[in-house]
Amino acid sequence: MDNAPLDFAYLDDDNFDYGTPKLPDFDCRSESPADRSQLQRSEPGLPLLQLADWNPNLPYNECPPTCVHYSIVWKLQLKKVRATKLTGDTERNLVLAPGAFWDRTLKSKLEDLLKKNTPPKKCYKPHETNIAVSTQERSETDLSMRFDEWNIVWKDIEDQLRAWSNFFRAGKKLTINISFFCMEETQTIAVSTQSAAGTAAQHVERDDILLQNTIWNDVYALMRCPGHPCKNQGGHCWRNPDSKKHFFLDGQVLTKLVRYAEEGNPLKTHKDVPEFIRELIYAKEQAASERKLKRKGSLCEGGPPIKIVNVLPPHYGQASMGAPPVAPARRPANFSIPNPRDKAIRAYCDWHCRQVDDPEWKQGFQKACAITLREGFDLRHVYQDQDVKIFVTNGVKPGIARSFIDDVEIWVKETKAS
Structure with a gap:
């Protein structure tokens, strides 16, 4: 072994590069997007499989891929x-x-x-x-x-x-x-004519038939139920714009909707369904629910007798024997509603919406507010009458309706205190 001392004289700091060594350039990520695109285009393309080459039982999840997905x-x-x-x-x-x-x-x-x-x-x-x-x-x-x-x-x-x-x-x-x-497909209209052109009256009749068919088809297509989560797929439903609940539509309601559209009224979305038809839909839904309850009750008739005790709330009067039942007393409202009254109803609705985060709950309170304004009630009426049914039959959930009725006094106190 040569043990001669090293000569450091030839070593010069100026000849050294203390930076990170540069590696060979083989990673396409270091290239510009244009260069990378050009490189990809230059590679051989992947094929699309035809029926003769395709096996339906293979997953074709190989890596790298051998065909286009x-x-x-x-x-x-x-x-x-x-x-x-x-x-x-x-x-x-x-x-x-x-x-x-x-x-x-x-x-x-x-x-x-x-x-x-x-x-x-x-x-x-x-x-x-x-x-x-x-x-x-x-x-x-x-x-x-x-x-x-x-x-x-x-x-x-x-x-x-x-x-x-x-x-x-x-x-x-x-x-x-x-x-x-x-x-x-254009259907042949059975209109008897003596000439190719026909009469003006026959043209009017033909146009009326075509218009009626178009309106009928538009209404039925709009109301066709998409299915999930509703089980009425293939049938027809009205979707409440606020609660998103589906209501089954029978032929009577669909006919009324067609007649409503034929009169020139707009019927492009479910929001356009008029109030009088909505009330008919709610009534049919309630009747269907009552029939279900009766059927369930009839199934229980063969079992042991059930003792039912009716307990009336305190505000119900005691009717004398043979006399008609006493109507429920109105709850006293020992407070005054700030004026103007319609503005107070909207402020009360906003107060409820600030108490919840769920969008469906907010929509429920807004629906209750709209019903109150539409029916001409003020908040004292709502609080005194305690009429949950008027809200529920118009699509408001029972719990939201009770909160809207019972919290009027609390809101009034908070409003006056602030």
């Missing part, structure tokens, strides 16, 4: 004055080419849903299809296309997915958004 978000709509959505769904993690998936699965699914979700005496046909193919890569523009009926040129869409396959390989999602529009 994408999703289809679709909705089926009726095209009228305004489009009405019938149904929709999302098909996730597809590897089968869109054209093959359409022929094998999606087309027949749409035909079945269109038949199931439209009136049996109406015939709806495909009108047009709008498609947008997109990627999460921000530098790329969506591919938007329109086709007549359901005559979709899937090759252009599949070519775009293959062109973006390296974006999928880099973790970007690929999505096809499809809107299928259908229209009612």
